[in-house]
Amino acid sequence: MRLPKMDPFTLSLWVIALIALLFFLAKDRKRTLGSMQMTKGMMGGLLGELTGILFLIGLILTFVPPETIKAGLGQSNVVLASILAAVAGSVTLIPAFVAFPLVGSLVNVGASIVPAVAFLTTLTMVGLVTFPLEKREFGQKFALYRNGLSFVFALVIAWIMGVLK
Amino acid sequence: MLAGFLRKNKLLSLVATIYIVLLITLPGKAIEAVQNSMYYVMEMLMIMPVVFILTSIIEGWIPKKAIISGFGEGSGIKGNILAFLLGSFSAGPIYAAFPVCKMLLAKGAGIANVVIVLSTWAVVKVPMLANEAKFLGPKFMATRWALTTVSIFIMAYIVAKQVKRKDMPMVEETAETGKGVRIAAECCAGCGVCAKLSPMIFTMSDGKARVILETPNPKQKQKAQATAERCPAKAIQVD
Numbered sequence: 571m572r573l574p575k576m577d578p579f580t581l582s583l584w585v586i587a588l589i590a591l592l593f594f595l596a597k598d599r600k601r602t603l604g605s606m607q608m609t610k611g612m613m614g615g616l617l618g619e620l621t622g623i624l625f626l627i628g629l630i631l632t633f634v635p636p637e638t639i640k641a642g643l644g645q646s647n648v649v650l651a652s653i654l655a656a657v658a659g660s661v662t663l664i665p666a667f668v669a670f671p672l673v674g675s676l677v678n679v680g681a682s683i684v685p686a687v688a689f690l691t692t693l694t695m696v697g698l699v700t701f702p703l704e705k706r707e708f709g710q711k712f713a714l715y716r717n718g719l720s721f722v723f724a725l726v727i728a729w730i731m732g733v734l735k
Numbered sequence: 736m737l738a739g740f741l742r743k744n745k746l747l748s749l750v751a752t753i754y755i756v757l758l759i760t761l762p763g764k765a766i767e768a769v770q771n772s773m774y775y776v777m778e779m780l781m782i783m784p785v786v787f788i789l790t791s792i793i794e795g796w797i798p799k800k801a802i803i804s805g806f807g808e809g810s811g812i813k814g815n816i817l818a819f820l821l822g823s824f825s826a827g828p829i830y831a832a833f834p835v836c837k838m839l840l841a842k843g844a845g846i847a848n849v850v851i852v853l854s855t856w857a858v859v860k861v862p863m864l865a866n867e868a869k870f871l872g873p874k875f876m877a878t879r880w881a882l883t884t885v886s887i888f889i890m891a892y893i894v895a896k897q898v899k900r901k902d903m904p905m906v907e908e909t910a911e912t913g914k915g916v917r918i919a920a921e922c923c924a925g926c927g928v929c930a931k932l933s934p935m936i937f938t939m940s941d942g943k944a945r946v947i948l949e950t951p952n953p954k955q956k957q958k959a960q961a962t963a964e965r966c967p968a969k970a971i972q973v974d
Contacts, residue, residue, distance in 0.1 A: 573773065573774060573777055574774055574777050574778045574781065576781060579868060579869075579873050580781055580782060580785070580869060583782075583785045583865050584784075584785055587784070587785045587788040587789055588788070590788070590789075590792055591788050591791075591792065594792055594795070594796060601795055601796075602791065602792070602795055602796075604795065604965075605791045605792070605794040605795025605796075606787075606791040606795075607928070607931070608791075608794060608926060608928045608965060609787060609790045609791040609794055610787075611926035611927040611928050611931070612790075612924060612926040613783075613786075613787060613790070614927075615924070615925050615926065615927075615942070618743065618744035618746075618747045619744070619746055619747065620779070621747055622744065622746035622747035622748075622749070622750045622751075623746065624772050624775050624776050624779060625750050625751075625754065625768070625769070625772045626746070626750050627771065627772055627775050628767075628768035628769055628770070628771040628772030628773075628775075629750070629753060629754075629768050629772075631768070631771040632764055632767045632768040632771055633764070633768075666860075666863055666866075666867075667786070667863060667866055670863075670866050670867050670869075670870040670871065671775045671778065671779060671870050673870070673871065674775075674870030674871050675775060677871065683875065686871075687879060690867075690879070691858065691879070691883065694829070694857040694858045695854055695857050695858050695883075697829055697830075697857075700829060700830045703830055703833065704830075704833065706904070707833045707836075707837055707904070708833075708836070708849070708903055708904070709898070709902045709903040709904055711897070711898050711902040712846070712894065712898045712902060712903060715893070715894045715897055715898055716850055716853065716854075716890070716894055719890045719893060719894065720854065720890065723886040723889070723890060726886070727879065727882040727883060727886060730882055731875075731878055731879065731882065734878060
């Protein structure tokens with residue numbers, strides 16, 4: 571079984587996070603513990619979905635051959651795949667926290683990064699589900715412009731990242 | 736109890752069912768799938784404590800109030816940067832940003848700054864950048880962050896050119912003042928902080944907070960006010 575190793579980047583994040591945590595605990599223990607409790611509540615709500623996605627990745631990698639992923643999301647039809655990915659990202663409302671491992675696993679087995687970026691960017695920036703709420707709060711014109719522009723820019727960002735790679 | 740769990744964890748229940756069926760029909764494939772998942776489970780376990788600690792520190796120590804009071808109609812570049820910082824150092828989904836932005840608009844913040852807060856709140860979250868770097872690589876994360884930041888500022892400029900204040904629904908004062916404690920259900924992220932801090936006033940049902948004591952006495956009102964300040968989605972209103 572292939573297992574990940576602790577890379578230097580993650581290790582340095584651990585060091586930074588732990589030093590910062592000790593610093594703020596020393597500064598005001600109660601305040602820091604209080605906000606940790608709040609974060610625990612917020613992140614705890616995601617655990618079910620997160621576990622579901624992580625084990626769904628295993629199913630996808632086992633049953634969908636890498637060639638199929640490469641053919642569907644790879645370099646060959648990157649334009650169509652990216653537009654579909656951007657649409658999929660716009661209509662789903664899952665936290666990015668949960669989406670990163672899923673997208674990462676698809677890229678690892680050969681999906682192009684262009685649809686991956688398009689999906690990740692519209693996932694957070696465009697909200698079809700929250701559109702009515704946004705319209706009510708800020709007006710139709712604002713909501714249309716903000717979501718429309720976000721969709722277009724998500725594709726632009728994805729395209730540039732594909733070129734840079 | 737079980738029905739409630741299934742309803743709250745649809746995806747997990749579905750995936751678990753598939754695994755059970757597989758274990759019976761194709762046990763070899765089920766084990767292979769678990770092994771394939773373990774790599775990502777391990778990666779998540781490596782990065783999750785970091786995300787947790789960073790989010791806690793940001794929630795507890797970033798002076799959001801000071802940032803918000805720096806806004807104003809004519810605060811120019813400084814206002815843009817404050818908006819960017821406010822969005823980047825906030826937790827919660829995009830709809831949690833709506834009430835905050837309404838408040839900023841009422842305080843005279845420009846439309847460009849509202850776009851900046853909403854978009855950065857949605858996309859650029861500091862602890863999430865750590866998570867993204869773990870699963871897609873630091874270079875991927877940094878490039879996407881830089882491109883997104885530039886895009887957000889361009890979008891803010893375009894939206895502010897096209898949309899004027901008169902296109903927005905009036906930022907009215909809440910009509911029913913003095914009504915006590917209310918929760919904007921669509922904003923509630925279901926974190927449960929309020930129910931933990933003031934179990935006399937708030938309770939959790941179906942993953943959302945609910946008010947059980949709508950007309951509090953002054954002392955309870957004070958408690959509710961203190962709790963409202965701790966709500967990450969700013970979904971609680973006390974008046």
